[in-house]
Amino acid sequence: MASDDTVTVEARALTRRFGARLVLDRIDLVLPRGEVFGLLGPNGAGKSTTLNLLMGFLRPTAGEARICGLDCTRDAQRVMALVGHLPEEPSLFENLTGRELLSFALSMRGESTPDRWRRVGAHVERLGFATEFDQLVAGYSMGTRKKLALVAALAHEPRVLLLDEPTNGLDPVVAREVRAMLEALAAGGVTVLLSTHLLDVAQRVCHRLGVLGGGRLRALGTPDEVRAQAGATTLEEAFLTLTGPGAP
């Protein structure tokens, strides 16, 4: 049972089919508190599906997913209260300003407090979009949308962060800021599960990696362990070996 306080994200034989296609095939994952875990895999490998199952957006075909001991499907609402989620393509409500959108998100969580707003202000400053914050989301660039969605994911100080391609579309300076923020959050005990296909992000930030391919978890461990499992010298080589056409 996941009452163990050190385990925050847990997947047991997590399986998801879309019609005849098996997208996730019996995935097992256990993420302790404060870990930054990277899900790697080519496009369509099931990374976003995993995150969506953890968020309770999708129902697993078989198996179960838990966050802080709560079943992600049955207790989706409570899970959402604990989790900060950054979707891959942040589809935001366009007719609000960034501030209004965050105000809405915080009200929905009952957390629109001065303390939270101070934190939001700090994040906004740090990610460098203070000037756009009071403009309508409709006018935001892709990168700014990502930044806003990231602030929204962080605003309520979640215990778990589920981030889908968090640094895609960000310029290198902001991407570095984001990496630093993630490291600091993890040090503070937040569990971060991020999906990416950028190998250097995975290598720099993640404590452990899981490589998805063909619906299966083909490798699991620290970057060094993943390399060793694939018998490769670089992570890129390992990735290609594990997910390429001749993959196991």
Add this chain to the structure above:
Amino acid sequence: MTPRGPSGRAQLAAVAQMLLRATWNSIRRRQGAGAMVVLPLLVTFLAIELARFGGRSAAGITRVLAVVSIERGVHYGAFWVLVLALALTALKFARVVPGRGAPKLFETVFVRGLPLRPRARVAGELLAAFGASSGVVAFVMVPTLWGLARHAHAPLHAALSTGLVALAVNLAASATAVALWEGAARNLAGRARDGVRVLAAVAGVGLMGMFTAVGPLGAGLARTLRTGMTVPGWSAWLPTRPAVRWMLAGADGETALRATLSWGVPVALSLAVFAWRARVPADLSLDAPWTPLRAPRWEPALTAPRAELRAMLRQSPYLLLAAPAFVGFFALLAKGSRSATGADLPLVVLTGLIAWAIVVMGTALTGAASRRWRRVLWLLPSFGRSHREALRAVASANLVMVLPLALSPLVVLLRAERAAWWFYPRMMLGLAAALAVGQWAQAAALMLLIDPAPDRLTGLSVGALFGVLAAALPTAALAGLLSATALGPWSIALGLWAALAWTLERAATERLRWIRDPDGDPMADARAWPAMRTFGTALLAQVVAVELCGPVLHVSLAATLVMAYAAFAALVLPPAIRRWRAAAPEARWSPLRAVLTGALVGALNFALTVAAMRAWRSLGFGASGPASPVAGALSQTSGALRIGLAVTAALVAPVSEELFFRGWLQQALKVDLGPSRARWAWVLTAMVFAGLHAGEPLAPVLLGGLCAGALLERSGRLAAPMAFHLVNNGLAVAVALTAR
């Protein structure tokens, strides 16, 4: 244990607050401003209708009401309310009902990731859905409902029941759609749901089309019933009367079967084709569970025109849906008219096929199968950033959606007229009219939406124009159905509308250019032409209408005039004012002197005109009757329309005409003619001015134009000719009003 967060009520309050904020933001962005303009106009037009019914024609209506049972009207209304409710529900479920803001809210992954309590979410969705479709209800439903309600009720009662029914239908459709969404959201299964949504979209569009197309037709038939006119046998094939009987009063099996077959077969065939063609695309990203909640992506990426046409026929089931409907429709016409006119069935079917081919080719040529194709689903597409693409989408939407709107009143006319062969060219004229009106209106809406606001006034006034036409069209159709016992005047009115709409559409397109190039001179010659055409068409319209149609059309004439001047004021005045300010001649008189002199000359001119015309008539020349078409229209109209006409003639026309003729044309001609011939500019202007007033006695108008031009040349102030024109027209209107 983890906290459950705020209460559902608090969350709902936050949703409501956020929707209000978003609405306000969208108004500030002028996205929803069209509705803010349109609704008051709609109310105004309904008020005009009320006034018309409440006025002198009441005796006729009473006579009509005595003939037919109320029951039939009620059944008829109930049937259409049901159809509309189903259509709205299906469209909402498929999320193709327009709405740039609210309904998208609950689609966003962002909101789906928030810990909303289920009840708050459902209530919020309901709130958003209701708000989002209220505009649709107002546009599409209220005019037809009003027409139906007037069959059975007094004006006040009809207005009340129209409002209540519209409210109830919107609420019921929203609630059903939300229930269906919830079902879908809780069981995100992927492909199968997409198929259901596609089918719902088709059914919704079909039903909506039926409502808009056949609703007025049925209203016309009901009118016919009430007036005790003979109903031809073929009308039993229409879905209206038999279906009503069958659904509500238990008709015999054969009638029900015929009604079902007449519409059911083509619709079912089309649905089958649609379902087959609109399979979920193969590249549907399975990693994105939201796809089933978005609009289906069936738009193809196209390049070459031929490929476009092919792909469109493959991918755009509405065109296939149109084909059997067209043929069936014309076959119905043939069945109805054969006995009366000897029309040949194969000929009529051929006409149907040709009409369909025109639609298909036209749609292909306008690039309808662009990436915006799915927006064809709705008459008011939500536009992308590319103007050109948006206009194409508009054009294609018109081709498919406006056709039935144009056809239905004409069918009633056919029935009333026992049409001969020339019905068909006239029908094509009607199609062109409806297309032009629709296209223009939507181009104007487009501009309202995307205008980056070099000047807000113009953007809004164009939006107001759009509103006028959007509201006027169904009202005019109903009014036409009411009064059209003869095809002649109505088709002429339709032609005038077409010309007006076409010029407006051109003008609107030009305005797009101004928007793109705000620094350019908005009154540069090439760009002034659409404005001139608009104005000229409006003025010619009054002449032709009065000359050809006599008093029957005074109401249409008055409405056309009021709208033409509104169009003029919106499209031409802002740039004309800018132009005048930028290049005004040197002022020689003080403002007070200019106004006083202008007013004095105006009064003298009027007195002189009246005296001269009396003398002329006393010598036996000229007919007795109203002094001008406007005077005639003033004496024939009543209520709000009469007031609108009086204000237009006494205030709007003088100011706008002076700005146009003296403020712009005369100055522009001076430049064009060069210094040596510049003095002829005022004479030429006066001649153009008189030419465009051709329905009125020539000499006084020419004299008036010369006076106004001379006043401007002497004073150097536009105030002088304006005062002249205001006093002259004001006196004329006052005389016409008091003479009644």
